[in-house]
Amino acid sequence: MTGISHQARGLVARAAERLRPGSGLPREAVELLEDEAFARELATMAEAQGSDVAAVRAEATSYLDEMAAEHGDRITEQWARLGAWFMRAYDIVVDEEQIQRLRQLDRQHSLGLAFSHRSYLDGFVIPNVLGARRFSPTFVFGGANLNLPVFGALASRTGMIFIRRKTTDLPVYRLTLRSYIRQLVANRSNLAWSIEGGRTRTGKLRPPVHGILKYLVDAVEGPGSPDAQVVPISIVYDQLHEVAGMTAEARGARKRPEDLRFVFSFARLQRNRMGRAYLTVGEPFSLRERLDELHADGLTSQQAIERVALDISHRLNRATPVTVTAIVSLALLGADRALTMDEVLATVEPLAVYIDEREWPVAGAANLQDRATVRRALQELSVSGVLRQHDGGTEPVWTILEDQHLVAAFYRNTVIHILVDRAIGELALLTVAELDADAELPPGGTAQVGWDEAKRIRDLLKFEFFFPARAQFEQELRTELRILAGEDLLDLTSERAADLLARARPHLAHLVLRPFLDAYLVLADRLAEQGDAQIDDESLLADALAVGQQWQLQRKVGSAESVSLELYRTALALARHRGLLEPGPELATRREAFLAEIQDSLRRVAVIADLAVAAQPHVAVPDPSKVAR
Structure with a gap:
């Protein structure tokens, strides 16, 4: 012993x-x-x-x-x-x-x-x-x-x-x-x-x-x-x-x-x-x-x-309560660079306000905006080897160590469920903002376009998150958009959607959804590469892991946290649900369409990421009329 x-x-x-x-x-x-x-x-x-x-x-x-x-x-x-x-x-x-x-x-x-x-x-x-x-x-x-x-x-x-x-x-x-x-x-x-x-x-x-x-x-x-x-x-x-x-x-x-x-x-x-x-x-x-x-x-x-x-x-x-560790990990994963204490606090502040508005429980009733509380979490993550603290410059900075992104993502993911609806709401608004002036609209108008996009993302991620029934999901999404806009969105135009996105605090789609969509992209790419050939699950997962590691080195995926067998298995479950693993009519075409859908979803997430950068202090807010066009 x-x-x-x-x-x-x-x-x-x-x-x-x-x-x-x-x-x-x-x-x-x-x-x-x-x-x-x-x-x-x-x-x-x-x-x-x-x-x-x-x-x-x-x-x-x-x-x-x-x-x-x-x-x-x-x-x-x-x-x-x-x-x-x-x-x-x-x-x-x-x-x-x-x-x-x-x-x-x-x-x-x-x-x-x-x-x-x-x-x-x-x-x-x-x-x-x-x-x-x-x-x-x-x-x-x-x-x-x-x-x-x-x-x-x-x-x-x-x-x-x-x-x-x-x-x-x-x-x-x-x-x-x-x-x-x-x-x-x-x-x-x-x-x-x-x-x-x-x-x-x-x-x-x-x-x-x-x-x-x-x-x-x-x-x-x-x-x-x-x-x-x-x-x-x-x-x-x-x-x-x-x-x-x-x-x-x-x-x-x-x-x-x-x-x-x-x-x-x-x-x-x-x-x-x-x-x-x-x-x-x-x-x-x-x-x-x-x-x-x-x-x-x-x-x-x-x-x-x-x-x-x-x-x-x-x-x-x-x-499940929000921990300070989770919020700090979210901030550093989103930045993907070293941050000063003030920068960490600036990133955490809108998240803390949002969590308070949604009345989500915070572990130990901690104050997520308290400087000493956040500093303690940063130091504890540094002691455990997740972060590196550099003190040799004008002020301390913290960054995630090269091989610790999945560890930081683990802590971030303990609270990711509270952010998913907001992230989906941002993509729904972006879909409306990107509508052309002469686009043919469904009977429900621009609002229906947004709801359809939200339901599409929900369907894309249904093996990743626990979504309520459709009626309750729509109600919760309305609550998210009400918090974002400060009012009920009853008559939403493209211009109004673009303006809301540009001025939103915080932007979450890139922080919450990109790691999962990046992993889905890798598996969808390897699946499409096979045309209409039948594929062994384990061989496909091994191929995805190898290519994911390559794409990480090439910066074709956002971060190391998306290179994960767990996420590839979820993507595989989605592909199976959509009938993309067994022989069938136009299989190669449907696999290509699956890949294209994920690529377009990631393009939209990248737009939200650009808006998040523009929304940071001392960065000019872009012209709303040009946000999504």
């Missing part, structure tokens, strides 16, 4: 001695094996498989022995101390008023705590925060890859349920897991799981996975079933030691296996202070009531599960 303190080694050893091999299954597992409904389900499955009932029951029992967890008082106490030791790089910040409201729910309901997943530390944060405040014991779901010797045995005695990722060929396993979750909910236990399935590699939420949620839905549906309150839990960090490894994987490095050596190395990293970790509680909702609403709207069970998953993701984004 090299690298772990003597205190921690002793803690692990003492806890391991308390494990009681052969002591039997936890209470919920025993109750499930005694349940007549579960026995009938096993018998039905045995008949369907042509198997012996006893053999199927034995198989289910072995799976229960593998996954079932419990809360041993002494082990849980020791584990909490170990978790605090792992978390020693951070101060944990929670909103106690939110926690008190959650305790009221905890007294009457089973809580389904769906959390955002940015770090392996998340599995310590939630149990420690809730346990210290005397919540009902929480069962946390984790991947079977983390069920390591000693540590896995300890964790399962503290409520950690280890589950397998791939269970397609294991019907008895799936039935057992579903039934076990049903039993936990019936006992009004609290369950916590990552709605993303695994850690984000980019800093923003990944698409939700439906496995645990589907089983939770099964547990609350049907007459006499208990309800559960779904509670989105956002966990965000000022900085993370893990980001360097994740960004290396985004550049093609092989993922390091989670073994004991990895655990010890990870624990050793936590010696270095990294600031704060913020746990924020999103808006809870009754799972049964939401399902009833969706079924009343005619949705199937699968469609309802997908909608609930998106509901959770939206609420998670809404609960």
Whole structure:
């Protein structure tokens, strides 16, 4: 156990001695094996498989022995101390008023705590925060890859349920897991799981996975079933030691296996202070009531599960606070050069005003325009090796180190969801501003042109961000444009659109959208290069990564953050959705059209970037009539 303190080694050893091999299954597992409904389900499955009932029951029992967890008082106490030791790089910040409201729910309901997943530390944060405040014991779901010797045995005695990722060929396993979750909910236990399935590699939420949620839905549906309150839990960090490894994987490095050596190395990293970790509680909702609403709207069970998953993701984004680290990273990524303190503050100021107008939460209630607060974030990023601080001139300047753009982008992306609608609104205004005087307009006039462009961008990025339904998206976009214009835009002319864009503060399209569109451009280019040939996914991704690295060196893409396998995979998903990967009529032509669409979107983003430069202090504002022409 090299690298772990003597205190921690002793803690692990003492806890391991308390494990009681052969002591039997936890209470919920025993109750499930005694349940007549579960026995009938096993018998039905045995008949369907042509198997012996006893053999199927034995198989289910072995799976229960593998996954079932419990809360041993002494082990849980020791584990909490170990978790605090792992978390020693951070101060944990929670909103106690939110926690008190959650305790009221905890007294009457089973809580389904769906959390955002940015770090392996998340599995310590939630149990420690809730346990210290005397919540009902929480069962946390984790991947079977983390069920390591000693540590896995300890964790399962503290409520950690280890589950397998791939269970397609294991019907008895799936039935057992579903039934076990049903039993936990019936006992009004609290369950916590990552709605993303695994850690984000980019800093923003990944698409939700439906496995645990589907089983939770099964547990609350049907007459006499208990309800559960779904509670989105956002966990965000000022900085993370893990980001360097994740960004290396985004550049093609092989993922390091989670073994004991990895655990010890990870624990050793936590010696270095990294600031704060913020746990924020999103808006809870009754799972049964939401399902009833969706079924009343005619949705199937699968469609309802997908909608609930998106509901959770939206609420998670809404609960995620803006960190000073994220805003500083956004400013430096946008500048792509060294900035003085005054220049950083000048860039942050309009962003801070916008965040305040939109009433987005700020982590720790920090003042984003406070000089000392921003300086501290710059210095902390410099100490961790993300930024370089140069003090040799007339005043200090900060810049992102050459190989740290993806790390800075990770921190920026933790809040990028709050900026997307505004960025799309800017492109919609630009489309109107670029209309020729004699252009043929749709029935809705110039405003309809803008809405159509906004919906096109939304469709282009729908695998990247969580957008609400179209009606709500349009309403939110109207709110963004009202903030930008200071009034409702009811009768929008090209000249008015150009004037609004020229005078907008801040300009966001180039800061928010360009990295993603640059990545899409690379993949679309490699796809178009193949004509109508069928393409292997992995070969296409490898080709995109190689060409992306080349284009970065040639400055054909805006920055290194767009050279990422994670972003290429999202672009690949979009291409597949549009039918560009399988043989079909005019495939080569459609691939070329896909490339042209992204090229034109990037051209418009570049126009916004030019306007942003013109809007900086001491730079003359261009003639609005010539902005977009």
